[in-house]
Amino acid sequence: MPWFVGLTMTPCYNPSVQRIKIVGNIFLVAYLWITLCAFLFTVIRIPQFMTFPRPLITYSYGMTAPYQSAKAPHGDLQAECENAAGEWSSVDLTQFYPQMFGEANARRYFAVFSYVHTAEADEARRENYAQALKRLLSEQGIECTRIRLIWESWPVMTGPFDALHLPAFTTPRFLHVTDAQ
């Protein structure tokens, strides 16, 4: 029987129990390593701790380091549909978001901004999202030759979230337009 499995105390010498404990110890060492790396990366932010196995450490880091910033600006996603005549009209996205406001707004944010924050990932997200929107609108009988996505942001203030979502205070940021089809 392997010496490292911790046989010194447990009175049960059932071989199947010992086999389970071998697997348990291997799992445990791997878990502790991953958690330690994620914890140190969270607390000290030294990239070397984001080591092997990186996907699992990244996952563990996600459990260890939530809510790093509240700087999700006051903003929301706008989508526009271009018809065959070349006219753009705004699409009511709220019809597709039955969730509570915070989750709905977060979902619209993450529909166009990936959490890995790379240009490629953001662009892929926007294209997939726009194509899904185009398909849904088509099922409603609204044919769009192109879809464009715009992120609108406005200043933070006390009072309702969208109190300053007014033309004078709103800054539109053009994000994406699909190819004409």
Next chain:
Amino acid sequence: MLNNFLHHWDQFWFCRIPPHAQAILRIGFALYLLVEAATYLPFVPQMFSHQALTYSDWAPSFPSSISWMLEPPSVPVAWMIASTYVLACLGLLLGFGMRFWLCVLLLLNVYYWQLSFFLFPSSYHRIYFVVQFMLLLSGADQTFSLRMLRTHQSIFAWEPVSMFAQRVLMVQITVTYLGVGLQKTWLPDWQDGTALTESLLHRWATPIGRWVVGLNWPFWLWSLAVDSVQILEFFLPVCLWFKRWRWLSVLLGLLFHGGIAILMSIWWFLPLVPSYILFWPPEEVYNGCKRLFPGKIR
């Protein structure tokens, strides 16, 4: 000395204990999953079917023989999958085929992640996935379960289980709180009251949160509140490990997570508070259950 270390290692991670704390976690967690599912069930077609404004994040990476399963399904299929999820939660709650239903839950969590929740990434989803995985390795169905009713003719019957899963979850809860607290010592937004005031104004803020900010307290008071949160997030998990301070941790946890739920409508972390029961010595939980159900538990 090595033997001594191995002895303590073995005792710490693998000792045999009464299963009551794990069973209570199983029941509480299953109830939470049912409540969370209930918030999404009215919107199954709008969120998880081809009528939803979503797409499969993983389908393009798989061959078409698999990818069709990952794409948004038709409405009836979406309802069938959602019903299976609820059934799995009930199986977990009742402790009937627990491991089978946990495997189903884990698979469905992965499925729903790539279909919908990748657009709503959250720490609690990750934490609860790990909780489900550890319950799979636990003896949480060794009491208060239909399994015990079937095998021992009483749901109160119990068999000793390994401490392993419970200990791992204790470590994970500790590390999560410590990580969240310690990172705030250097994160730029948490050096004063900025993050807190903005938190109570952004998308998650409730009317109560906005009203509190509207009281226009001096900024140093907000900075003090941030310092208090940092201290709380450090001491809460530390106190959980000490008998004398455990109830204080429960109080701090209730204040902290309850406050977040009331001020910011983020209620998904509330189940962490009942999970503190894992930190109580299993024998104490067992004795507490015996007092609660006199004559039922041997």
